[in-house]
Amino acid sequence: MTSAPTSPLTDPWPKSPVLQTAYRARAAAVDLAPLPRALKDDALLAMADALEVRTKEIVEANATDVERAREAGTSEAIVDRLTLTPERVRAIASDVRDVVALPDPVGEVVRGSTLPNGIDLRQVRVPLGVVGIIYEARPNVTVDAAALCLKSGNAVLLRGSSSAYHSNSALVKVLRDAVGGAGLPADAIQLVPGESRESVRELMRARGLVDVLIPRGGASLIRTVVEESTVPVIETGTGNCHVYVDAQADLDMAVDILVNSKAQRPSVCNAAETLLVHQDIAAEFLPRALEALAAAGVTVHADERVQALAEAEGTKATVVPAAMEDWETEYLSYDIAAAVVDSLEAAVNHIGLWSSGHTEAIVTTSQAAARRFTQLVDSTTVAVNASTRFTDGSQFGFGAEIGISTQKLHARGPMGLPELTSTKYIVTGDGHTR
Amino acid sequence: MTSAPTSPLTDPWPKSPVLQTAYRARAAAVDLAPLPRALKDDALLAMADALEVRTKEIVEANATDVERAREAGTSEAIVDRLTLTPERVRAIASDVRDVVALPDPVGEVVRGSTLPNGIDLRQVRVPLGVVGIIYEARPNVTVDAAALCLKSGNAVLLRGSSSAYHSNSALVKVLRDAVGGAGLPADAIQLVPGESRESVRELMRARGLVDVLIPRGGASLIRTVVEESTVPVIETGTGNCHVYVDAQADLDMAVDILVNSKAQRPSVCNAAETLLVHQDIAAEFLPRALEALAAAGVTVHADERVQALAEAEGTKATVVPAAMEDWETEYLSYDIAAAVVDSLEAAVNHIGLWSSGHTEAIVTTSQAAARRFTQLVDSTTVAVNASTRFTDGSQFGFGAEIGISTQKLHARGPMGLPELTSTKYIVTGDGHTR
Structure with a gap:
């Protein structure tokens, strides 16, 4: 006592x-x-x-x-x-x-x-x-x-x-x-x-x-x-980020965003690790994409449909067959996995299965596709017609970053100063009772 | 593959x-x-x-x-x-x-x-x-x-x-x-x-x-x-809540808030479990407080100074000596621990040591004391001249409550519907790259 x-x-x-x-x-x-x-x-x-x-x-x-x-x-x-x-x-x-x-x-x-x-x-x-x-x-x-x-x-x-x-x-x-x-x-x-x-x-x-x-x-x-x-x-910080090129897309923009997402700085968590291409645009887009990736020194780990297109076109890209683990790998190097998907929903499902939930980008000219992709994809950041590389505290204008949260509780995405705080409630009365 | x-x-x-x-x-x-x-x-x-x-x-x-x-x-x-x-x-x-x-x-x-x-x-x-x-x-x-x-x-x-x-x-x-x-x-x-x-x-x-x-x-x-x-x-949910009666306080208000905080519904987490009284007001306040607590059927687990005042006044309250564990006990019953403290800072220190960080109330007429108490006390809710019983989702106007978080991450205090969500960032560009 x-x-x-x-x-x-x-x-x-x-x-x-x-x-x-x-x-x-x-x-x-x-x-x-x-x-x-x-x-x-x-x-x-x-x-x-x-x-x-x-x-x-x-x-x-x-x-x-x-x-x-x-x-x-x-x-x-x-x-x-x-x-x-x-x-x-x-x-x-x-x-x-x-x-x-x-x-x-x-x-x-x-x-x-x-x-x-x-x-x-x-x-x-x-x-x-x-x-x-x-x-x-x-x-x-x-x-x-x-x-x-x-x-x-x-x-x-x-x-x-x-x-x-x-x-x-x-x-x-x-x-x-x-x-x-x-x-x-x-x-x-x-x-x-x-x-x-x-x-x-x-x-x-x-x-x-x-x-x-x-x-x-x-x-x-x-x-x-x-x-x-x-x-x-x-x-x-773990970032298995995806770039999805939709059926309707500006192909110049798609190539730029793909190469920037993958190769501008491959060692960081917001670099892209997987390319998904809608089947309707694959034959037109992939030859250009593979050539641009090859020029940037990127090895492509390709599914069967990407391989078939690469062989048919005889592109100069370094294309190797993808194994199951490629879909979940965060390369952090000049490597990217690539697959053709049947639809936007198939791309969303692929991302739901394999992504670490960091950042996924869609390249599209369709307002409906942009809206659907941002609604369905559940990652810290969903980018529309922008590189995955923008997921960053200083890019977001936070001035500083203590890290990028890939969990859902407390903070999600780049964490600035507010994410280093909690809150308390102040209740002020004049003698209030219940 | x-x-x-x-x-x-x-x-x-x-x-x-x-x-x-x-x-x-x-x-x-x-x-x-x-x-x-x-x-x-x-x-x-x-x-x-x-x-x-x-x-x-x-x-x-x-x-x-x-x-x-x-x-x-x-x-x-x-x-x-x-x-x-x-x-x-x-x-x-x-x-x-x-x-x-x-x-x-x-x-x-x-x-x-x-x-x-x-x-x-x-x-x-x-x-x-x-x-x-x-x-x-x-x-x-x-x-x-x-x-x-x-x-x-x-x-x-x-x-x-x-x-x-x-x-x-x-x-x-x-x-x-x-x-x-x-x-x-x-x-x-x-x-x-x-x-x-x-x-x-x-x-x-x-x-x-x-x-x-x-x-x-x-x-x-x-x-x-x-x-x-x-x-x-x-x-x-664990609530070892405190009511602190400052050197300058409206004593009627202090008695009301104390009794309401303790006895209006003792089985809940926002009920008060410890009373702290500034030494300058103890002789005046405690006899009234002990009488009101006794009338509400509350047993007081008292430190030596509270005991001494209770004996001197011969109040009808049921007063028993406090043991060390009383300061950390969430009674959830018609019991309260009580101590006299030397200063507002001593009250804050006591709360810092023993509180579960749920809700603490100050009763004071001093603006400076109210400000200092709300700055220094680190709990989900700090009440000024109001009962601890207000820490509650429906009282706070949230309409519903999934629980009261006593941790600092993600949510703190009563949790309503927004606390059951995370966030994601949507980045929209026109082909932006870094």
């Missing part, structure tokens, strides 16, 4: 370094939540300045990671993603300043009314609390995520790849110093300690301490987090 | 009856999603009519459950919640007609703009897909949930208590017949087969088939679902 009960959260103080980190994040989140925008923006500007002033120590720490990666025989593409140069650090600092310019989502009134009994009801945005980000070898994510979480009033727990450990440690040290120097709790930004898988497991089981986990990376990372986490998860 | 690939969902058709049910729900959800409101409303009206026409078979099936419950020695309170009379069936049918009158959330444009490149961007509400409801012995939930899910374009999987099995079977049969008769897929409404815990486990692991699980019931049911489910869960 006591009138000053001790906390169920801090007593006993946990032995696990991961949980200690989470407890400190929780305390920081309580302090951050009511802060007005101006104080958060000051801290963000201090972060950007500190990144520029302390570029040398960041680049040096990064050099250790790069050296270790090279010694481990890591591919040059991944080494390149890992590498920080002074120019890249400046670009990262500039991204932080862009976040300063974005509106603060916290406090936004989402819904409000006066109820029949005279009570004033308002639903307002509040921070989520503690956000955990689990990601792979990209040090820029460390800063991006920290900036977006701070702006939205959240504490962040960062769990990057062990291959970027020195880079991330240096970046987080710089950011924490800047945040603390600006008078905000440095524990709002923390690296999850430990390089083992066990530390990730602890983070995934810290329900009640961590409000949401956002895994950013390959499909197997995301699947592991989704299956093992008791903390709520926002699934991101 | 094939141009008409078989579905990864239906091939092989699963042996488990639970998964078969989920597959059928998924197919029904695909059919429901694009349906316009008028067709869904027709089906809802047919459901309401059928409940009235077939009241006799529903009440007879219910009699079997009631008889078994009595034989098992179930408390009369629970038997009462289980019992269906012709009047109650009529009331349930009337609730379905109320859902007809609500706007359809599907298709609502949440956000829309023309991007700098001329692309039109719209974010529109779409159904979640398949919603699973796991609930306890209240047959009215069966019909409520089915009606709300159908209206929002979702298929529903209902997993009620085995003690209501005959009642739920009869209700679902009537509803399915009505939905099928109206030309909609009857599989939009299904009972999860099996009365064992294993069938619940299967439902909880059906990620990819079931889009969200909403457990409605006691704390242990909800905890099990949250911990074991790989399907995303919306946590509902």
Whole structure:
């Protein structure tokens, strides 16, 4: 019996370094939540300045990671993603300043009314609390995520790849110093300690301490987090995107959209992975499409009908037979699966069976087909006469993106600052009772 | 290799009856999603009519459950919640007609703009897909949930208590017949087969088939679902709600709000469970509060300072010493914990430590205190000079409620029809590429 009960959260103080980190994040989140925008923006500007002033120590720490990666025989593409140069650090600092310019989502009134009994009801945005980000070898994510979480009033727990450990440690040290120097709790930004898988497991089981986990990376990372986490998860990023060319379509436009969707940047989640062509237009469209894909260096994994047309026309495209798994593959390379479908509905069914629900595009001149396709296809984004590559926070005008949710709960599609918030209701009366 | 690939969902058709049910729900959800409101409303009206026409078979099936419950020695309170009379069936049918009158959330444009490149961007509400409801012995939930899910374009999987099995079977049969008769897929409404815990486990692991699980019931049911489910869960309903009486408060109002919050209906989640009183007003307020609580039949579990005041005043209230666990207990009975706090901040800290984050009320005449309390308290609902009992979908004007979310992701607070939806983005261009 006591009138000053001790906390169920801090007593006993946990032995696990991961949980200690989470407890400190929780305390920081309580302090951050009511802060007005101006104080958060000051801290963000201090972060950007500190990144520029302390570029040398960041680049040096990064050099250790790069050296270790090279010694481990890591591919040059991944080494390149890992590498920080002074120019890249400046670009990262500039991204932080862009976040300063974005509106603060916290406090936004989402819904409000006066109820029949005279009570004033308002639903307002509040921070989520503690956000955990689990990601792979990209040090820029460390800063991006920290900036977006701070702006939205959240504490962040960062769990990057062990291959970027020195880079991330240096970046987080710089950011924490800047945040603390600006008078905000440095524990709002923390690296999850430990390089083992066990530390990730602890983070995934810290329900009640961590409000949401956002895994950013390959499909197997995301699947592991989704299956093992008791903390709520926002699934991101797997994109088996489709381009469907309808019976009535502007063929120049269709070729442009197809090639842009597939080949403008094949390594990203909003790149197209499957082409579906209506049978009525296949004989006219496919020769041109295959030639354009070949010119862009794309290998086509074709169903029997596409193969037959390719052989008849003798197109220069690299065409190989599609196997069952091609329909569900996210190539992330200069490869595309291709099939002829009997109808728009067949295209929709194919997408319903195989798509990861990220982005699907239709190219059509028919208003009825555009309407039907957008009604029936259930993905985060349905594009009409536009490339799949537009599914992106900055393209959508959100100014920043913490990831692209491919799940239906909480957020779907590119997630900006509002998606890093929850809401609460404020009920104001004059002594109202029921 | 094939141009008409078989579905990864239906091939092989699963042996488990639970998964078969989920597959059928998924197919029904695909059919429901694009349906316009008028067709869904027709089906809802047919459901309401059928409940009235077939009241006799529903009440007879219910009699079997009631008889078994009595034989098992179930408390009369629970038997009462289980019992269906012709009047109650009529009331349930009337609730379905109320859902007809609500706007359809599907298709609502949440956000829309023309991007700098001329692309039109719209974010529109779409159904979640398949919603699973796991609930306890209240047959009215069966019909409520089915009606709300159908209206929002979702298929529903209902997993009620085995003690209501005959009642739920009869209700679902009537509803399915009505939905099928109206030309909609009857599989939009299904009972999860099996009365064992294993069938619940299967439902909880059906990620990819079931889009969200909403457990409605006691704390242990909800905890099990949250911990074991790989399907995303919306946590509902646990309410350890607080009433804080500030240093400056209208004492008549404070007594009214306290008694209403605690005693108007103690068995519900928005009833108050803890009273916190600022030390400056405790000597004046507590004697009146304890007397009013005693008159309402409430036992007060008091900290030392409340006990001391109660003894000094010799109030008639039933006052017992509080133990540590009282601060976290959701009594759901004529009991309340009570403590004196040093300041508004101390009240906020107490709430931060012990509250389940449902609803907290402040009674104050101070604008500054009201503002600070609503800023600092992080619960689904913060009430100023109003009873905690207003946190409720119909009180908030939502017209219906599928539950009260106490989590931060997706939905927080009372959930109406919009909370049963996700969104998708529609991107419309004229051949736009990046």
